[in-house]
Amino acid sequence: MPGSKRLLMTLGALSVAANMLASCMTEPVAVPPPAEPRTVATTPVALTAQQISVIQRGIKDSLKDPGSAQFGEMKAGKDSAGEITVCGYVNAKNSFGGYTGRKPFVGSIAPGAKAFIVAGMGGTDIETRAVFMVCKQYGIDLML
Secondary structure: OOHHHHHHHHHHHHHHHHHHHHOOOOOOOOOOOOOOOOOOOOEEEOOOHHHHHHHHHHHHOOOOOHHHOEEEEEEEEEOOOOOEEEEEEEEOEOOOOOEOOOEEEEEEEOOOOOOOEEEEEOOOHHHHHHHHHHHHHOOOOOOO
């Protein structure tokens, strides 16, 4: 399974599990313990100026006010197939015109690709934790 799809599926599974746990239920339901997250071996890599530009364009495309984006630290790891997973921070304006504060993001660039696929972005506590968990699975520690 290509890395981008694996990354999206991991984040999707975490989101589904979080939503199930967060929903209100009238009767107890037995929920099996979550499977241990699978780690993906990556080697830390320095991003080129071109890659940073592609990442920023991909993130901006997912924002309400792309022109307001302020990027913070970005860390990247490359897997054995050459796919680069990137975790970082962005701050941008919301629909009300106020800055949201620094939010983590995770996504990937396939070898030779000229686009960044955003797999997830923090917002709610659950979304933020899911992004941190996926980054950790890829050997990228964003916690400061």
